[in-house]
Amino acid sequence: MKVLQRASASRYGLATAYLLAAALLAAAPLFTSDFRLNLLAKFLAFAIAAVGLDLLWGYTGILSLGHGVFFGLGGYAMAMHLKLQASGGKLPDFMEWSGLSKLPWFWTLFQSFGMSVILGIAIPSLVALFLGYFTFRNRIRGVYFTILTQALVVISVTLITGQQAFTGGTNGITGYGELFGYSLAAPEMKIALYYVTAAVLVVVLLLSRFLVKSRFGKVLRAVRDGENRVRFLGYNPAKFQMAVFVLSAAFSGIAGMLFVLHVGIISPSMMGIVPSIEMVLWVAIGGRGTLIGAALGALLMNGAKSVFSETYPEIWLFFMGALFIVTTVFLPRGIVGLVADGWHRLRLLGRRRKGVPEHERSRYSAV
Amino acid sequence: MREIKSKGKRHVIVTGLLAAVSLALVLGGCAQNSPAASPSASPASGASSSESGSEIKVGILHSLSGTMAISEVSVKDAEMMAIEEINAKGGVLGKKLVPVTEDGASDWPTFAEKARKLLSEDKVATVFGGWTSSSRKAMLPVFEELNGLLWYPVQYEGLESSPNIFYTGATTNQQIVPAVDWLLENRGKKVYLLGSDYVFPRTANKIIKAQLEAKGGELAGEEYTPLGHTDYTTIISKIMAAKPDIVFNTLNGDSNVAFFKQLKDAGISSADLTTLSVSVAEEEIRGIGADVLAGHLAAWNYYQTTDTPENKAFVEAYKGKYGADRVTADPIEAGYAAVYLWAAAVEKAGSTDVDKVKEAAKELEWAAPEGKVKIDGETQHLYKTVRIAEVQADGQFKELWNSGEPVKPDPYLKSYTWAAGLSSGS
Numbered sequence: 001m002k003v004l005q006r007a008s009a010s011r012y013g014l015a016t017a018y019l020l021a022a023a024l025l026a027a028a029p030l031f032t033s034d035f036r037l038n039l040l041a042k043f044l045a046f047a048i049a050a051v052g053l054d055l056l057w058g059y060t061g062i063l064s065l066g067h068g069v070f071f072g073l074g075g076y077a078m079a080m081h082l083k084l085q086a087s088g089g090k091l092p093d094f095m096e097w098s099g100l101s102k103l104p105w106f107w108t109l110f111q112s113f114g115m116s117v118i119l120g121i122a123i124p125s126l127v128a129l130f131l132g133y134f135t136f137r138n139r140i141r142g143v144y145f146t147i148l149t150q151a152l153v154v155i156s157v158t159l160i161t162g163q164q165a166f167t168g169g170t171n172g173i174t175g176y177g178e179l180f181g182y183s184l185a186a187p188e189m190k191i192a193l194y195y196v197t198a199a200v201l202v203v204v205l206l207l208s209r210f211l212v213k214s215r216f217g218k219v220l221r222a223v224r225d226g227e228n229r230v231r232f233l234g235y236n237p238a239k240f241q242m243a244v245f246v247l248s249a250a251f252s253g254i255a256g257m258l259f260v261l262h263v264g265i266i267s268p269s270m271m272g273i274v275p276s277i278e279m280v281l282w283v284a285i286g287g288r289g290t291l292i293g294a295a296l297g298a299l300l301m302n303g304a305k306s307v308f309s310e311t312y313p314e315i316w317l318f319f320m321g322a323l324f325i326v327t328t329v330f331l332p333r334g335i336v337g338l339v340a341d342g343w344h345r346l347r348l349l350g351r352r353r354k355g356v357p358e359h360e361r362s363r364y365s366a367v
Numbered sequence: 368m369r370e371i372k373s374k375g376k377r378h379v380i381v382t383g384l385l386a387a388v389s390l391a392l393v394l395g396g397c398a399q400n401s402p403a404a405s406p407s408a409s410p411a412s413g414a415s416s417s418e419s420g421s422e423i424k425v426g427i428l429h430s431l432s433g434t435m436a437i438s439e440v441s442v443k444d445a446e447m448m449a450i451e452e453i454n455a456k457g458g459v460l461g462k463k464l465v466p467v468t469e470d471g472a473s474d475w476p477t478f479a480e481k482a483r484k485l486l487s488e489d490k491v492a493t494v495f496g497g498w499t500s501s502s503r504k505a506m507l508p509v510f511e512e513l514n515g516l517l518w519y520p521v522q523y524e525g526l527e528s529s530p531n532i533f534y535t536g537a538t539t540n541q542q543i544v545p546a547v548d549w550l551l552e553n554r555g556k557k558v559y560l561l562g563s564d565y566v567f568p569r570t571a572n573k574i575i576k577a578q579l580e581a582k583g584g585e586l587a588g589e590e591y592t593p594l595g596h597t598d599y600t601t602i603i604s605k606i607m608a609a610k611p612d613i614v615f616n617t618l619n620g621d622s623n624v625a626f627f628k629q630l631k632d633a634g635i636s637s638a639d640l641t642t643l644s645v646s647v648a649e650e651e652i653r654g655i656g657a658d659v660l661a662g663h664l665a666a667w668n669y670y671q672t673t674d675t676p677e678n679k680a681f682v683e684a685y686k687g688k689y690g691a692d693r694v695t696a697d698p699i700e701a702g703y704a705a706v707y708l709w710a711a712a713v714e715k716a717g718s719t720d721v722d723k724v725k726e727a728a729k730e731l732e733w734a735a736p737e738g739k740v741k742i743d744g745e746t747q748h749l750y751k752t753v754r755i756a757e758v759q760a761d762g763q764f765k766e767l768w769n770s771g772e773p774v775k776p777d778p779y780l781k782s783y784t785w786a787a788g789l790s791s792g793s
Contacts, residue, residue: 309481
């Protein structure tokens with residue numbers, strides 16, 4: 001009886017924390033400048049990608065170092081639409097430089113906003129499905145899969161950089177400022193886009209939470225902890241792995257689209273090896289297998305990056321490096337792990353005198 | 368049990384580290400706000416807020432980390448030196464210039480983010496920054512949106528003229544076009560085009576091809592390699608098979624090092640095959656090696672050896688401040704000039720207001736280290752003297768030819784009949 005009460009008490013605590021976070025998100029435009037709000041919106045977009053990655057890595061045990069590609073593909077879809085709008089019927093400027101005289105056929109698909117959004121989700125999903133189909137079905141996993149995702153990054157970056165006439169090359173796609181004829185620079189538009197991003201993040205978090213709690217989520221964790229056992233029990237792990245890989249790619253695509261709306265540029269450097277690894281670091285630092293930790297990790301790491309680079313422009317990379325090392329060495333379970341440990345220890349201190357069974361105490365020490 | 372115990376110890380370390388990091392954050396935040404009255408968070412505050420009391424804030428936005436840092440840090444150094452010199456002489460409008468430095472990190476979206484930060488958070492009066500065309504293209508929408516002012520110090524491919532950017536490097540008709548003319552007259556008609564695959568070489572070569580066709584030159588071949596490409600053995604054999612009189616080289620960065628070293632390894636000297644480069648300056652010669660480059664050509668508006676009294680003083684000051692082993696080069700000089708030109712325009716306008724400064728900057732003249740420069744009011748580019756030079760064994764350039772007087776900038780090549788159609792729609 002007592003245990004039950006305690007559990008519900010901590011659940012109330014958690015609910016309050018979530019409500020508080022939601023309230024903070026909702027009120028942010030009131031107390032931040034335009035610039036900071038824009039940054040925060042960008043971080044929220046990153047958080048969406050991080051949650052997707054956490055589903056894949058934290059819950060299913062598949063480490064992808066290629067999510068920058070899915071992020072970039074979503075970003076390019078949105079950027080292509082915006083560029084077409086900005087060019088107003090004429091050929092986008094970089095095609096002109098590169099000697100094209102006609103809009104390539106696949107660009108015409110991005111004339112419509114709806115179609116661009118659909119493609120911004122569908123293209124990353126299809127690429128993930130393609131890669132997942134040939135790897136998971138052939139039981140390629142662990143580090144071999146991770147290496148393949150890195151190969152995907154190299155291929156995509158080389159392809160996009162090389163095809164300057166169609167993709168804008170190293171420059172990427174930039175030089176647009178309007179969505180539906182409204183300026184992206186207008187403060188109202190920025191606030192609206194911020195709320196859209198925050199709402200998408202909340203939906204993504206709730207959906208992920210629902211999935212994780214469901215039977216589907218249980219199988220995912222089972223695949224992580226014992227793929228062969230799952231297979232012997234009659235499930236096909238490949239199907240679950242593919243499903244979660246596609247879902248997380250879709251989340252990254254959505255994040256990429258929102259990123260472009262906030263930042264106004266997408267370039268191959270955003271889908272490179274470094275950003276792809278950074279995404280994994282957000283999850284690791286926030287605490288993998290916790291969803292909210294992934295989102296927090298993305299917010300904190302990017303916040304720290306901005307603060308460090310603004311304050312110490314010449315040596316900020318050393319601070320970031322130190323931060324990575326400290327968290328990986330001392331916080332193997334990330335920030336959320338630290339908070340959970342702290343909370344647990346506090347309760348232990350309170351209860352030790354009353355004598356709490358041993359199994360209760362060690363509950364949190366399992367990773 | 369054991370695990371919990373050891374964790375207790377670890378917990379102390381973690382808390383300590385976290386405390387240290389957060390302290391650093393807080394201190395950083397304070398340090399950031401202390402030099403001037405902290406900028407108001409309201410986006411509606413006026414343009415004059417960059418002048419707070421006795422100070423004027425100016426932004427410096429170059430890559431201080433990443434692949435471009437090696438080039439851009441030198442330009443940042445020259446800009447900082449100009450700011451110090453101006454401050455030593457009493458500042459601008461009697462106020463001290465306070466530089467706010469940001470790191471573009473060789474990443475184009477970061478350039479856009481930091482430009483936005485400098486303009487809307489720090490409310491700087493102007494920004495000096497950028498090197499690659501990609502970084503400029505990324506910053507351009509931000510400067511136009513917030514009506515900021517950017518001084519861009521590097522030669523580029525032209526076909527651009529933003530009302531919010533001053534271009535103090537050369538455009539195509541001040542570097543590439545006269546260089547090709549000179550080559551056709553002095554070195555032969557058969558030209559091989561070699562470049563990195565991005566907007567500058569592509570555009571430059573498009574122009575050169577039109578020019579060759581109009582002036583009776585011959586295209587011996589055209590080759591692009593990805594940025595950062597380092598294997599040129601196949602391309603070198605291709606070039607040798609084509610037997611060109613000259614290779615017009617628009618390679619960038621590390622590729623130049625690889626190309627020239629492999630050229631030398633293949634036993635091909637500058638007498639066998641001469642190249643003219645538009646992205647190889649004194650700084651790059653240091654990296655590639657003077658022995659490898661001796662005899663090859665370059666086209667710029669400024670060399671460390673350019674013979675003007677202003678340049679003597681500039682080189683001396685730069686070496687005095689940053690070390691005798693440092694060299695000056697075209698973009699470094701253009702960055703230095705940008706600061707002085709902006710300061711002169713502000714003095715003339717009596718204000719740092721962007722629109723007033725732009726108005727005052729029209730037709731402004733200044734005796735730069737490269738010789739006399741003048742701001743063209745229409746395009747916001749500079750009149751610059753074109754110089755073609757040959758690399759000497761000591762790593763310095765010997766000037767072979769110059770245009771005699773500053774050439775009027777023409778970023779869209781409107782005054783060249785053969786170039787009609789190149790810039791259509793832009």
